[in-house]
Each structure stands twice: as structure tokens, then as C-alpha cells.
Amino acid sequence: MALLEVRNLTKSFGGLVAVNDVSFQLNEGEILGMIGPNGAGKTTVFNLITGIFPPDKGEIRFNGRSLIGLRPHQITELGIARTFQTIRLFPNLTVMENVMAGLHCRTKAGLWASILQTKAQKEEEKFIREKALEYIHFMGLGGLEFELAKNLPYGLQKRLEIARALATNPRLLMLDEPAAGLNEQETSELMELIAKLRDKGITIFLIEHDMKVVMGISERIIVLDNGYKIAEGTPEEIQRNPRVIEAYLGKEE
Amino acid sequence: MGAILTRIKSLDRRLLYMALLAVILFFPLVVRNDYWISTMVLFGIWAILGLSLNIIVGYAGLFQLGHAAFWAVGAYTTAILSIYLKVPILVCLPISALVAAFFAIIISRPILHLRGDYLCIVTIGFGEIVRLFLYNDPFKITGGVNGLRGIARPSIFGLEINTPTAYYYYVLFFVIITILVMQRLENSRLGRAWNYVREDETAAEAMGIDTVKVKLLAFALGAAWAGIAGNIYASRYTVIAPETFSFWNSVIMFCIVVLGGSGSIPGVFVGTLGMIMLPEILRSVLSSILEWRLLIFGIAMVVMMIFRPEGLWPHSRYRLELRREETSS
Numbered sequence: 283m284a285l286l287e288v289r290n291l292t293k294s295f296g297g298l299v300a301v302n303d304v305s306f307q308l309n310e311g312e313i314l315g316m317i318g319p320n321g322a323g324k325t326t327v328f329n330l331i332t333g334i335f336p337p338d339k340g341e342i343r344f345n346g347r348s349l350i351g352l353r354p355h356q357i358t359e360l361g362i363a364r365t366f367q368t369i370r371l372f373p374n375l376t377v378m379e380n381v382m383a384g385l386h387c388r389t390k391a392g393l394w395a396s397i398l399q400t401k402a403q404k405e406e407e408k409f410i411r412e413k414a415l416e417y418i419h420f421m422g423l424g425g426l427e428f429e430l431a432k433n434l435p436y437g438l439q440k441r442l443e444i445a446r447a448l449a450t451n452p453r454l455l456m457l458d459e460p461a462a463g464l465n466e467q468e469t470s471e472l473m474e475l476i477a478k479l480r481d482k483g484i485t486i487f488l489i490e491h492d493m494k495v496v497m498g499i500s501e502r503i504i505v506l507d508n509g510y511k512i513a514e515g516t517p518e519e520i521q522r523n524p525r526v527i528e529a530y531l532g533k534e535e
Numbered sequence: 536m537g538a539i540l541t542r543i544k545s546l547d548r549r550l551l552y553m554a555l556l557a558v559i560l561f562f563p564l565v566v567r568n569d570y571w572i573s574t575m576v577l578f579g580i581w582a583i584l585g586l587s588l589n590i591i592v593g594y595a596g597l598f599q600l601g602h603a604a605f606w607a608v609g610a611y612t613t614a615i616l617s618i619y620l621k622v623p624i625l626v627c628l629p630i631s632a633l634v635a636a637f638f639a640i641i642i643s644r645p646i647l648h649l650r651g652d653y654l655c656i657v658t659i660g661f662g663e664i665v666r667l668f669l670y671n672d673p674f675k676i677t678g679g680v681n682g683l684r685g686i687a688r689p690s691i692f693g694l695e696i697n698t699p700t701a702y703y704y705y706v707l708f709f710v711i712i713t714i715l716v717m718q719r720l721e722n723s724r725l726g727r728a729w730n731y732v733r734e735d736e737t738a739a740e741a742m743g744i745d746t747v748k749v750k751l752l753a754f755a756l757g758a759a760w761a762g763i764a765g766n767i768y769a770s771r772y773t774v775i776a777p778e779t780f781s782f783w784n785s786v787i788m789f790c791i792v793v794l795g796g797s798g799s800i801p802g803v804f805v806g807t808l809g810m811i812m813l814p815e816i817l818r819s820v821l822s823s824i825l826e827w828r829l830l831i832f833g834i835a836m837v838v839m840m841i842f843r844p845e846g847l848w849p850h851s852r853y854r855l856e857l858r859r860e861e862t863s864s
Contacts, residue, residue, distance in 0.1 A: 387743025396723030
């Protein structure tokens with residue numbers, strides 16, 4: 283069954299059509315890669331799905347439910363989490379606090395419960411701390427709980443962003459260039475991690491420029507160029523597809 | 536060895552706090568000077584105002600430069616209820632808080648999408664509108680330029696609070712309650728949500744935080760607390776006038792928060808000390824200093840922003856940061 287269904291998605295900024303009539307679907311439990319040259323509209327697709335801005339046309343359905351018109355936090359609550367291409371952590375907060383952010387939408391203590399420190403609120407706080415630690419350790423950030431996010435090296439910041447996204451307990455995790463800027467060692471660790479997440483039952487949708495990564499872990503790949511979807515298929519099919527080769531390498535004279 | 540050292544340090548700190556508490560508790564009994572006790576009462580009221588604005592500016596990072604307006608709403612609500620309807624002051628207190636919060640919600644809802652300096656400009660405008668509104672004496676209930684007089688004193692179990700010393704303890708009680716509430720909020724789900732919004736609003740929204748609701752709550756709670764300060768202020772002086780709630784006083788509140796260290800509770804007290812107490816102390820030493828006040832404030836702010844942008848007593852998170860830089864260099 284399709285977990286995410288995107289149909290005829292179109293978005294333009296001024297005269298520029300960033301995403302043009304794009305349709306695809308994402309099946310539960312798979313890893314879908316999205317590639318394309320710079321400016322192809324990949325991040326825009328992410329932003330449309332997560333509700334950062336509304337599409338001009340088209341339909342997005344998650345688990346059978348339309349996401350059009352929902353605000354980003356509502357979409358996250360439904361079970362879609364994401365990371366950003368340029369890291370967007372809360373720089374002056376600790377690793378712990380960053381991960382706790384993800385648990386916000388899964389907990390509910392309000393103003394009065396916080397002021398009165400009710401029993402339920404205290405238990406919830408304990409739950410939040412325990413859960414956050416669990417994700418911190420899962421992402422290999424143990425021992426760094428009280429470091430400020432901005433003091434972490436780049437590779438760990440990327441991990442922290444994934445930990446924060448995981449804390450929202452998503453069914454679909456969307457990663458925007460997770461391997462960008464990582465060295466070979468870090469990249470292979472990341473690939474293992476993504477596979478592990480998939481084995482946990484989380485569906486993965488990723489944008490990636492590192493061909494070794496996308497081809498290595500994706501079950502299917504879609505290719506965007508100038509806002510259009512130009513190809514879809516298994517990694518082998520994509521590598522042989524003449525339109526993809528043309529988009530990346532240019533046309534032979 | 537290190538463990539013992541830190542224990543001595545924490546003991547030191549506890550002793551320091553105990554000493555401070557003793558000084559605060561016995562201040563009016565030792566000093567016995569109505570002028571200084573009254574000044575301390577004023578200090579307490581400003582500290583509550585600073586803590587209320589700290590929710591909006593410090594925790595949520597929303598620039599609010601019209602906070603005196605909500606102080607005014609609280610003070611005038613209490614004054615009107617007390618003078619015309621003879622409502623007891625302590626009954627007016629929660630009503631003032633609610634009315635201030637209500638105004639905050641109505642006003643901030645349409646401007647909530649504004650960020651940084653744009654929001655700042657709109658709040659300045661709002662603050663001035665409230666002051667002019669009070670000036671113009673609508674429905675003949677605000678007393679215009681002269682304001683309102685004859686506000687009742689609070690009484691607890693038939694005991695009327697009317698001496699400076701009684702007010703000292705009355706205000707101290709509210710200051711302590713405010714500190715406790717703020718501390719709890721800081722370490723709660725809501726307090727963290729405010730911090731996320733301050734750090735990166737887009738990321739906060741994407742992580743499942745309803746930023747509109749969270750920001751609205753910051754404005755409403757900050758305004759409610761300023762309303763409480765308004766209630767205390769109105770009953771303390773029994774006379775209120777629009778001039779008290781001027782733009783200049785909004786600026787002072789803002790400075791209290793920023794000077795002490797945005798988002799830091801002790802910072803607010805340091806800020807209040809600098810913005811309210813220092814001028815009073817200087818005035819008693821040298822009366823001509825008042826003419827230089829604005830200049831001194833201006834210079835102090837510039838110097839602060841250059842040498843200590845995180846404030847005089849920043850939140851421990853920032854201090855952690857500084858200490859690390861010291862040890863690494």
C-alpha cells in the first residue's frame with residue numbers, strides 16, 4: 283500500500299516553475315531516493331510535503347489523508363519527520379534539549395500542569411528525558427547530552443538532526459542530503475544507520491547527491507530535472523536511463 | 536579532590552543564598568527608613584515586570600517594546616473596579632491578569648507572523664495607542680491626564696496593607712511566587728517550546744511545535760503577569776496616571792531583561808538593580824545626576840553590547856559556553 287502519494291504536484295516561485303506536474307508514490311517500508319542536478323526542485327518537493335509552503339496544484343496524501351492546507355506541525359504529528367539540507371538545529375541549546383523538541387508533539391503537558399507540577403507532568407518529563415536519551419544513544423551521541431548543539435562537529439550535528447527527527451516517532455523519515463559533507467567513514471556509518479531505521483519499520487525518503495549512497499541503499503529512485511520527473515526505477519534502471527545520463531552529463535553532440 | 540572542591544563551592548553558594556535571604560527578610564526591620572523601604576517595593580514591582588517581559592523577550596525571543604501597555608491595562612482594570620465598583624484589591628488581581636492576557640491575545644494574534652524588528656515596531660505602536668487611549672478619557676472612566684485616584688489598599692483577613700513595611704512583605708511574596716512559577720516554566724515542555732521558537736522558528740514548527748499557539752501563550756502569560764504588577768502598583772500608590780505607562784518605561788523593562796541576560800531569572804534582578812535602584816542610589820548621592828541619566832544609560836547599553844552581549848548574569852547555558860572558551864584558550 284502507498285504510504286505517501288504525490289499527484290501532479292506543481293509549484294512556481296514568480297516565473298520559475300520549481301516543481302512541475304510531479305507524481306510518485308512511496309510504499310510502506312521502502313527506501314526511496316530522489317536525485318537530480320542542482321536546482322531540479324528536490325528540496326522544494328520536500329518543503330511541499332512537509333507543509334513549509336503550499337503547492338499551486340496537485341495532491342499529497344499520507345496514509346490516505348490529504349496534507350494540503352495542513353501546517354507543518356500538524357504534518358509532523360501525523361508521522362512525517364524531516365531533516366534540513368543546511369543543518370537547522372537549535373544552536374544554543376544542548377543536545378538533550380534538541381532531541382526533546384521532537385518529543386513535544388507526542389506529549390501534552392500545558393501551562394497549568396507545568397506551573398503546578400502535577401504528578402502526570404512529572405511523569406511525562408521523566409518519559410521525555412528517557413526517550414530523548416534513547417534516541418541520543420541510538421544515534422551514537424551518548425555522553426554528549428549536555429553539549430551545546432553548535433559545539434558539535436559537523437558530522438555529529440547531522441546525526442543530532444536525525445535523532446531529533448526520530449524523536450517525533452515518524453512513520454516516514456525524509457532526509458535532505460544526509461551524507462553531504464561527511465567523510466567516507468561517516469558516510470558508510472550513515473548508510474548502515476539508514477538501513478537499520480528501515481528495518482525498524484520506518485519508511486525513508488532521501489535526497490542525496492552522493493551516488494554511492496543513493497545507489498547503495500535505495501530500492502527505487504526518482505529523478506528530477508528542471509522541475510520535471512524524468513525517470514523512476516531501480517538503481518540499475520536509473521544508471522542505464524539515457525535521459526538521466528543526459529541530465530547529468532549533457533547531450534552528446 | 537575535585538569532588539570535595541565542588542561540594543565546598545556548592546556549600547558556599549548555599550550559604551550565599553541563605554545570607555541573601557536573611558538580608559532580604561530583615562531589610563525593613565534593620566533599615567527602618569521609609570524612603571529606602573519604598574524604593575525596595577518599587578524594585579520588587581519592576582522585578583515582576585522584568586520577569587513578565589522575560590517570558591516574551593527572553594524565553595520566546597519575541598521583541599516586545601510596548602509592554603507597559605499591559606501593565607497599564609492591569610493597573611487601570613484594578614483602579615476602575617476598585618473606585619467605581621468597590622471590588623476588593625485581591626479580587627481585582629486575577630481579573631487584571633485575565634483582562635491583560637485577553638488584550639494581549641487580541642492584539643498579538645494578527646501580528647504573530649512578524650519577526651524581529653518588525654514585531655518590535657508594531658508593539659511600540661500598540662503601547663502608544665494604549666497610553667493615548669487612557670489620555671483621552673474614553674467613557675469618562677480613565678480620568679484623562681490626571682488619571683485615577685482613591686484606589687483601595689489590599690487587605691488580608693481584615694488586615695489592611697498600608698505601610699511601606701507591610702508593602703515590602705506583600706510585594707516580596709509576589710516576587711517569590713513569580714520566581715517559582717518562572718523556574719518551573721523554564722524547565723517544562725512549554726518553556727522548552729519557547730526556546731525552540733527563539734532559536735529557529737521554522738525548525739520548531741517542522742519538529743511538531745505549534746508555533747502560533749506557543750507564541751500566543753508567551754504574549755498572554757507575559758501580559759497577565761504585567762497585569763498583576765499593575766494591580767500591585769495601583770494599590771501601592773492609590774493614584775495612577777497615563778504618564779507612568781509611557782514608551783520610556785517599556786524601554787526600561789526591555790533594558791532590564793537584556794542588561795541582566797535574556798532568559799535569565801537572576802539576570803532580571805541584576806537588570807532591575809541597574810535600571811531602577813542605581814539611579815535612586817545615585818540620586819540620593821548626587822541630585823544633578825538625574826540630568827545625565829539618559830546619557831549614562833545610553834553609554835552603558837553601548838558598552839554592554841560590545842563587551843558583554845549575553846548580559847550581566849546570563850542563563851547558565853551561556854555561562855557554560857564562556858567558561859569553556861576560557862579553559863580552551
